[in-house]
Amino acid sequence: xxxxxxxxxxxxxxxxxxxxxxxxxxxxxxxxxxxxxxxxxxxxxxxxxxxxxxxxxxxxxxxxxxxxxxxxxxxxxxxxxxxxxxxxxxxxxxxxxxxxxxxxxxxxxxxxxxxxxxxxxxxxxxxxxxxxxxxxxxxxxxxxxxxxxxxxxxxxxxxxxxxxxxxxxxxxxxxxxxxxxxxxxxxxxxxxxxxxxxxxxxxxxxxxxxxxxxxxxxxxxxxxxxxxxxxxxxxxxxxxxxxxxxxxxxxxxxxxxxxxxxxxxxxxxxxxxx
Amino acid sequence: xxxxxxxxxxxxxxxxxxxxxxxxxxxxxxxxxxxxxxxxxxxxxxxxxxxxxxxxxxxxxxxxxxxxxxxxxxxxxxxxxxxxxxxxxxxxxxxxxxxxxxxxxxxxxxxxxxxxxxxxxxxxxxxxxxxxxxxxxxxxxxxxxxxxxxxxxxxxxxxxxxxxxxxxxxxxxxxxxxxxxxxxxxxxxxxxxxxxxxxxxxxxxx
Numbered sequence: 001x002x003x004x005x006x007x008x009x010x011x012x013x014x015x016x017x018x019x020x021x022x023x024x025x026x027x028x029x030x031x032x033x034x035x036x037x038x039x040x041x042x043x044x045x046x047x048x049x050x051x052x053x054x055x056x057x058x059x060x061x062x063x064x065x066x067x068x069x070x071x072x073x074x075x076x077x078x079x080x081x082x083x084x085x086x087x088x089x090x091x092x093x094x095x096x097x098x099x100x101x102x103x104x105x106x107x108x109x110x111x112x113x114x115x116x117x118x119x120x121x122x123x124x125x126x127x128x129x130x131x132x133x134x135x136x137x138x139x140x141x142x143x144x145x146x147x148x149x150x151x152x153x154x155x156x157x158x159x160x161x162x163x164x165x166x167x168x169x170x171x172x173x174x175x176x177x178x179x180x181x182x183x184x185x186x187x188x189x190x191x192x193x194x195x196x197x198x199x200x201x202x203x204x205x206x207x208x209x210x211x212x213x214x215x216x217x218x219x220x221x222x223x224x225x226x227x228x229x230x231x232x233x234x235x236x237x238x239x240x241x242x243x244x245x246x247x248x249x250x251x252x253x254x255x256x257x258x259x260x261x262x263x264x265x266x267x268x269x270x271x272x273x274x
Numbered sequence: 275x276x277x278x279x280x281x282x283x284x285x286x287x288x289x290x291x292x293x294x295x296x297x298x299x300x301x302x303x304x305x306x307x308x309x310x311x312x313x314x315x316x317x318x319x320x321x322x323x324x325x326x327x328x329x330x331x332x333x334x335x336x337x338x339x340x341x342x343x344x345x346x347x348x349x350x351x352x353x354x355x356x357x358x359x360x361x362x363x364x365x366x367x368x369x370x371x372x373x374x375x376x377x378x379x380x381x382x383x384x385x386x387x388x389x390x391x392x393x394x395x396x397x398x399x400x401x402x403x404x405x406x407x408x409x410x411x412x413x414x415x416x417x418x419x420x421x422x423x424x425x426x427x428x429x430x431x432x433x434x435x436x437x438x439x440x441x442x443x444x445x446x447x448x449x450x451x452x453x454x455x456x457x458x459x460x461x462x463x464x465x466x467x468x469x470x471x472x473x474x475x476x477x478x479x480x
Contacts, residue, residue, distance in 0.1 A: 012396045019395035033425035036435050065380040066387035100375045103367060128317035132310050139307065144314075150366045203423070210447040211454060226423055249426030251391065256417050258399035263413070266403050 015258065022254040026246035033246055040213055041230035044198050044220025045081070047171060053086035055170040056163060060185065061091060061098030063177035067202050068101065071175045073241035074200040074228035075105040078173060081235055083113035083120065088159050090169070092124040092145065094133065094180045099126050099149060102175075117150075118157045125149035130180040131188060138166045138193040166193045171219070174199040182209055186217050200227060281471045288469030328353070352378075415441055 051057070059078065063071040082089045091102045103123050115121055124145040127133055136144050141163055142154045154160045162168060172189050174197065176182040182199040190197040196219050201209060203224025212218045222231055225248060228241030287309060294306035332346035359370040366372065404410040421427035422438020467473035 010399070015396045015399055016392045019392055023391065033429055035425050036428050038435075038439065065383035068380065068384060097379075100365070100372055103372075104376070107367060127314075128321055129314040130317065132313040132317070136307075136310050136314065151364070207442060207446045208450050210442055211451045214443070214447055245425050249424040251395075252420045252424050253426060255395055255398045256420060258395055259402045259413065259417065262399045262402065263404055266405075 019251060019254055022250045023247045026250050027243070030243060031246045031249075033249060035226075035229050035233045035242060035245060037230045037233055038227075040221040040223065041227055041234065042220070043213075044200075044222055045231065045234045047196065047198050047219040048078070048081050048085065048087070048173075051085060051087055051170055054088060056088050056090060056168060057082050058090045058092065058166075058169045058172045059102065060172070060174045060176075061093040061102035062095045062181045063101065063175050064095055064097035065101070067177040069240075069244065070202050070224045070228065071177060071200055072101055072105065073225065073239055073244075074222045074231055075102060075175055076108055077228060077231040077235055077237070077239065077241070078175075078200070078222075079105050079109040079121075080112065080237070081231075083109050083115050084235075089121040090124065090159065090163070091122065091149075093126045094130055094184075095177070096126040098175070099123065103149065118152070118159060120159065122157055122159050123149040124154075131184045134180075134184055134188040135192070138188065140165055141168075166195050169195050171195070172197045176201045176205070178202075178205065182212070182218065182221075186212055190217055203227075277474070277477060280477055281474070285469055285471065288465070292469075325353070415445075 048057070059075070059082075061075065079089060089106070091106060093099045093102060106117075106121050106123060110116070110121060124141075125148065127144060129136065129144075133144060142160070145154060147153050148157065166172070166189055169189075172185055172195050174182045174185045176185075176199055182197070182201060185199070186197050189195045197217070198219040198221070199209070200222035201224070203226065206221065206223030206227070209218065209221055209223075213221050222228060225241050225244050228239075229245045232239045232242045290302060290305045290309065294302045297303075298306070329350065332350055335346045336343045336350075356371065356374065359374060363369045363371065365375075402413060402416075404413050418434065419438045419441055421430065422434040422436075422441075427434035427438070464473060468476065
């Protein structure tokens with residue numbers, strides 16, 4: 001057996017060990033690489049920054065713990081920005097698993113900015129219905145969510161005063177890990193009810209939202225952990241995402257190296273056969 | 275009649291949903307609201323049906339002591355505990371449900387997904403090969419985007435992020451848009467076939 005073939009059949013546990021170290025070491029010993037802010041993240045930041053104090057922002061937590069490393073840091077950063085600008089934040093979820101994640105992000109940011117539940121933010125929780133629910137929110141929010149996540153009737157919450165439907169929302173931000181997510185909010189809330197829509201998504205799904213970004217159907221986009229790290233940079237608050245970018249950088253380099261070695265052995269093998 | 279009635283319902287509901295988009299006024303608009311309310315109720319029942327189905331499948335596996343029946347026991351146990359704690363004591367912060375979600379469900383789900391990094395690394399070594407020109411183009415694009423999307427790429431060469439942005443904004447957007455238009459045309463044609471009763475697979479068979 002030639003050396004090329006031997007190396008191409010390398011024990012995958014060695015690959016696992018190398019990638020494990022590539023991720024773990026930068027997390028333990030941060031490099032502190034400089035983060036460049038992309039245009040989609042800048043647009044998202046600007047969309048929130050331009051809203052006058054007291055504006056209503058609806059954040060939909062449409063993700064779950066599997067995509068938490070990418071979407072949870074941006075959830076915290078976005079809520080922090082809203083609180084810093086004195087915006088009123090209404091949370092909800094089309095994914096049942098997103099509710100506690102959104103709630104925890106609220107708790108963390110509220111503590112930092114001294115915001116109170118019911119007055120400055122509220123979590124309406126989960127309701128089944130996907131795209132149909134978004135459509136119904138365009139008619140009436142209290143009809144779809146008569147009570148919040150904690151069981152309080154909506155009319156008892158000061159933040160919900162004057163909020164009857166999506167027409168009373170100034171910006172919708174969807175944190176999306178798939179279906180239902182940004183596309184559905186853009187189609188119904190944006191296209192049908194003319195509400196501004198922005199979002200955050202996993203890195204793997206970000207390329208599919210670029211047409212919406214280019215046509216300005218969405219005001220901005222945070223793609224994956226990189227998007228979250230860019231938002232943290234814009235907020236001047238280095239958090240979990242910015243810290244994770246060192247690990248992602250090294251992991252990408254290692255994967256590129258694996259691709260290169262794999263192709264080199266294939267090339268050498270082919271040359272040997274010829 | 276077993277086929278005609280569902281086909282008639284599909285035709286009426288389908289036409290109402292198409293017409294309401296252009297004429298959102300009475301009586302079509304009201305019918306649209308009514309159908310949407312029904313859809314929410316059906317969604318809620320589908321969840322109950324899904325849970326029931328899960329219990330039946332895993333209950334059968336345990337009863338027959340099929341291979342891996344222990345995992346089914348754990349699944350049903352987890353399901354029962356989460357339902358009882360959620361309905362019994364609520365789901366807000368400070369409750370047992372919230373604690374279990376954050377200290378069991380979150381780490382377990384994250385661990386399962388994190389395994390993907392190892393398999394991607396292994397697959398990149400074994401399968402991502404430039405066997406022809408198209409594969410070579412894909413490989414080069416992937417490498418450039420991977421470098422351009424991380425801070426290390428910029429540290430290595432300042433133009434990597436610029437190239438990655440161009441790939442995302444131009445060839446990627448063009449390709450995505452073409453796919454979306456194709457899908458949209460497919461959806462319109464399939465919807466018309468279903469509304470007009472030409473496509474009947476949803477009724478079971480044919």
